[in-house]
Amino acid sequence: MPDPDTRDLPAFAAALADRLPGSWTSEYHQHEEYDDQFPTAAQVWDMNLVSGAIAQYVLRHHAVLTHEDGTRLYLIDRPGHPGEHLAGALAPPDIDPEAFRGVREPDGIAVSTDVDMAAEDVHFDLLPRYATALAKVQHNAAHPPAPPGAPAPEPETIVMTWYGDGLLAAKATSQEAAKALRENGFTYDPAEHAFVLPGDDTAHQARCVRNAGQQLDAHGIGVTLRHPPKQP
Incomplete structure (x- = not known):
């Protein structure tokens, strides 16, 4: 054929x-x-x-x-x-x-x-x-874009505040943030309503902050460090 x-x-x-x-x-x-x-x-x-x-x-x-x-x-x-x-x-x-x-x-x-x-x-x-x-x-x-006029969701940001005694306090607004803080040395203080990290060992504290920041960044969570407002 x-x-x-x-x-x-x-x-x-x-x-x-x-x-x-x-x-x-x-x-x-x-x-x-x-x-x-x-x-x-x-x-x-x-x-x-x-x-x-x-x-x-x-x-x-x-x-x-x-x-x-x-x-x-x-x-x-x-x-x-x-x-x-x-x-x-x-x-x-x-x-x-x-x-x-x-x-x-x-x-x-x-x-x-x-x-x-x-x-x-x-x-x-x-x-x-x-x-x-x-x-x-x-x-x-x-993954369609947000409808026109709908505000884009604000990215989550963790604020870490230094205090005079070297204590660092951070407030978590999500489970991912709380988990990252706990896994890097922060403990929850009910009195402060925040996760705290003592500053007795500044080198250790710096490592914890750096590691927590990297873990938070992997979840799209930003970190801001600041000092408390001065008392009048």
């Missing part, structure tokens, strides 16, 4: 699905009229060759390859280049458009009708850039 002519888009798409790593399926779509190219093309995640071809040319058909993990590739002929096709990624569905803000598109590529060469280019060029862009979008979707 002769090899399929991969200059023909449906044959190329089916062959590419077989060559790419993992399990891929291929769906071919012929366009009966001009508007048929846009429902799928509107999902193309590209601001270069592929989107340019969609905007400038009437496309007779397209194919979509779908990986078992949901990744989708969009394939069309490359207008004016009979020895090439265009391959681009389709954007992941059901993600807030705001999550795409600031993320560079994993622009599509021109690939040879030689399906082995095309599979190598897609695997080592297009798909890694798609994975990088997808990870950024998913991160943005999981």
Whole structure:
């Protein structure tokens, strides 16, 4: 049986699905009229060759390859280049458009009708850039910015106050802060409503303060050192 002519888009798409790593399926779509190219093309995640071809040319058909993990590739002929096709990624569905803000598109590529060469280019060029862009979008979707007008939360800060006898007192406002203070030599004094660190051994006290500061910083908690206000 002769090899399929991969200059023909449906044959190329089916062959590419077989060559790419993992399990891929291929769906071919012929366009009966001009508007048929846009429902799928509107999902193309590209601001270069592929989107340019969609905007400038009437496309007779397209194919979509779908990986078992949901990744989708969009394939069309490359207008004016009979020895090439265009391959681009389709954007992941059901993600807030705001999550795409600031993320560079994993622009599509021109690939040879030689399906082995095309599979190598897609695997080592297009798909890694798609994975990088997808990870950024998913991160943005999981960590949306605060709504406009909502005040940003104030970062927690621990104030450590030196007293005349060398005593250092710190008030914790969270469990993480209290834990860091306790683990670095501070003890809670109910009378002061604060964690205190005696100054009998100044070298030891300095180490405790430094270590506590590093541990607090790891939790995003700042430290401010100050002296008590002078008595009138």
